[in-house]
Every structure is written in C-alpha cells, then in structure tokens.
Amino acid sequence: MTVTAKITDDAGPATRIYGALTIISLALAAIMLPPLLLDQRRLDGIGVWLKPMKFSLSFCVYFATLALVENRLTPEALNGRPMRWTGMVIAGAFIFEMGYIMTQAGRAEHSHFNETTPHHSVMYMLMGIGAVCLVCGAAVVGWVARRDIHARFGPALREGVFLGLTVSLIPTLLIAGYLGRNGSHFVGFHPENAPVIPLFGWSLATGDLRPAHFLSLHAMQVLPIAGLLFDWRHIGIRPLWLVAGIYVLLCLALFSQALMGLPLIRL
Template sequence: MSNILAFSNALLRCEPYIVAVGLLFLAMAPLTLLGLALDDRTISAVPVWLKPLKFQLSLAVHMLTIALALGTLDRSVRQAWGVKVILLILLAMSVFETGWITLQGARGLPSHFAADAFDVAIYALMGIGATLIVLSTALLGVLILRYPGYGVPQLVSRAVGTGLIISGVTGLVTGWAIAENGGAVVGGTGVAGLALPLFGWSGTDGDLRVAHFVGLHAAQCLPLLGLALNTWKPQTAVPAILVIALLWSAATLGLLIQALAGQPFISLV
C-alpha cells in the first residue's frame, strides 16, 4: 500500500508540460504507424517510418518517466531556475530530435549519417541535442539523490535517481560509440543483414543499439525493480537496488564490448 501511495503522490507532483510533450509524441505514433503500413519506401532496406516511430515512442516514454521522476525531487529544488533551465533544454532538444527525424522520414531521407551538406549540419546539431538530453537526465538523477522530496521513501528516491544517472551516462557513452563508428552496426554485413524482429538489431554483426537500449531503460527498470524488491524483501530493498544498479551498468558495458567485437546480441545465422 505504501508503494501505491508513493507512486500516486509522485504522479500528482508531475510537471504538466513535460507530460504534455510525452503525450504529444505518443499521439504522433498512430499516424506514423499508418505511414509504416501504407508507405513502402525504404532507406538501406529499412522502412522510412520505422526510425520516426521508434524515436516517438522512446522519447514519449522518456518524457513521461522524467515527469514522474520529478515528483520525487524536493519541491523547492524542483521550482528553482536551474532545474527549469534543465527541463527547458530537455524539452527543446526532444522536440527538435523527434520533429527532424519524423520530417526526414516523410521526405524519405536519412536523419542520421546523411550526405547532404544541410542534413550533415542538422545531424551535428542532433548530436549536441542528444548529448544534452542524456546529460540533463543524469543531472536530474543526481539532484533526486541529493534532494529527495519530503515524504518520498528512501527506496523510491534511490531507485529513481540511480536509474536516471545510469540512463544518462550509459546513453551518452553508447551514443558516442554509435557516432564514432559511423552507425550502429559493427561488422561486414551491415543493416541489410538479418535483423531481430521488432527491434531491428543485427543478427549477423555487432549492434551498438543493444547496449544503448539497455542502458537508457535503466530509468524505467530500476524503479520498477526497486518497488518489486520492497514488496518482496523490504529489509534489503535499498542495498539491493544499488547492487542491481552496478549489475545493470556492467551488463550494458558487456553488451557494448560484445557489439564492438562485431558479435551479434543474438545470432541469426
């Protein structure tokens, strides 16, 4: 019951404009799905609407996660100008990334690693935007650990703050790895090779998107695991979530090393 009350209180403290942007991204997804069903254009054998759909859903989940996480931050800190600036940057960069990727999908052009001079310039800005998003996420995690909200259980603040930090740091490292590699796939077959259903990860070569995905979603999974632990073994929940955080980080690093070695997450050959 205490977990439910803590969750409900956090929902009530959500920032409405963060929620609104998250819901906007969700509202875009059905139209993108329609495009995916009706438009047979591809970029490097990948449907043009697939990447916009992934980013819309991913950033929708991220925005709603941030909105909920802010409910665990001390109210006075949450209202400080510094946090408002962080949130403004996070929102602006998320709207820019989602909007540009969706526009490029509609144009049938790549949003990443483009050849056109203008698109290359925008891609550079996207790199800056993505970096600011993950850094903002990690910084909010630090603030939540340092200034938990009044009445927020220690487990909740630890799980939420640690999850955001891991998400931000691993998102930054794996994102840079993708950029430095010139794409997500490490190996000779490339994106035209066999891919895992739904995710699109390469089944023949290393794919940096696996580590990127796992690292980023620490923001959602750690709080959920923490709440489950608190229900099952509340006396060990707080130290256990720290152990899980270390294991999660190690797993992300392991997946990154696997991909850089050119080995697929799951081999389809």
C-alpha cells in the same frame, strides 16, 4: 534542506512539463500511423515513417518516466531553477530531434549517419548535441529527486531513481558517442538480407551497437522499478548499488561483444 535554488514569491503553480511531453509524443506516434500504412516508400528495406514512429514511442517512455518522477516531487523542487531550465532544454532538444527525423522521413532520406552534404553533417552534429542534452537532463532530474527530501519516495525508490537517471549517464554517453563516430549501427559487414531480431532490427550476423545502447538507456526504468520492489520487500538501499553495478557491467559487456564483431545472438 530541499533541493534547488530559492523560489521567488511570484513563482506560479508547479509546472509538470514531462506529462505534457508524454502526451505530445504519443500523439505524434498516432499521427504517423496513417502515412506509415499508406506511404509505400522504403529506406533500408523498411517504411520511411517507421523510424520516426519508433522514436516518438521511445520518447513517450522517456517522458513518462520523468513525469512519474516529477509527480512525486514537492512544488518547491518543481519550481526550482534546475527543473525549470532542464525542462526547457529537454523540450527544445525533443522538438529539434523529432522535427528533423520527421522531415528526413518525409524526404525519404536518412536522419542518422547522414553526412552526405555540409548541411546534413551539421544537422547530424546538432542531433548528437540534442541527444547529450536529453541524457544529461534526465541526470539532473535524478539529482533533484535525490535532494528533494520531502518528495514522496521510499528510500530505495529514491536511490533507484537517482541511480537510474544518473549512473546510466556514463555508459550511455560512451556507447552513443562511439555509435555516432562509427557511422553505422554495425561493427563488421551486415549483408543486405542477413537475419535480424524482429521489431528491433538488431543484426544476427555481425556486431550491433544498439543492444548495449538500448540497455544503457533503459536503466532509467529498470533501476527505479528495482528500487520500488526493494522498498516493498524492505530490502534496503545497499543491494541496489550492487544491482546498478551489475547492470552497468552488462551494458559494457554487450558493448564489448559488439566491438568484437559478434552479434547478440548468432543463428
């Protein structure tokens, strides 16, 4: 049987919300380019608008991934309650997260790790809840994709989508949870002018939790691509589980390295 709850007779055409959110995220990145170039204010040594732009581009990749999945689902799956409710939750979390990040950028204040006032503490807590909704929402989409037997997936791609959107849930929540409680990206002291990896800003002097977090988040792209390649080469499904297991172990290894205060690469 196909996934999801029973569809009512008056259910409209299949709603593809993630394609729309992809376009909105890309538009936000474009909108923030002028202030990034013109606003001279800096926070932690970088322009105040760089962070919201990076987040909007990250959301663009996230939503584009979900859009590619939803475009292969059947209308019945798309109109089912799991996809409808998940889409609304994810859209709400996205609006809140980007709204607060952009507001704080306009004020030249931190959005993350900012608990300087009760208001900021509450907002930071709500951002954490929103992030959990985004990760769990992706897992629901992966579950729907696996259950929708008439979706346009090859066997390995279906499994790759499922693994990428669900197996990444545990290491992502583990690493992100510790990151939020740690109060900083760094484990150990990162001197003000210490070297960092260009573009990413990851420390080359001390432990940095962001590489492990980055890797765990992007399982939702890596494992579906692996599944697509496996279908193309007629490799089968079982080796994909081995790839997923190795990927999770690599995430945990980078996490452990950061906890020991060791940078990803030491110069």
